[in-house]
Amino acid sequence: MNVGTTLFDARVAAGLSLDELADKCKLRATILAAMESGDFSHCGGFVYARGQLRAIAPLLNLDPEALVDAFAVEVESGLHGSE
DSSP, X not given: OOHHHHHHHHHHHTTOOXXXXXXXXXXXXXXXXXXXXXXXXXXXXXXXXXXXXXHHGGGGTOOHHHHHHHHHHHHHTTTTOOO
């Protein structure tokens, strides 16, 4: 399972809409939707993406470090291209 799918599944399990999560984490819903589809290009770079994942994870009952580690593996495997 990839990071985007993990985010989507956790948000749905938490019973949150994209707009509700956006309000809680102070990110635009469009950015969250892109992240859930595996597109992190709108995050401002991988450093910012990692920070955003760390901020979002607790709101979705996810382990922030495990999520960031999974993201790093995806980046290293070329799944997210290069920024």
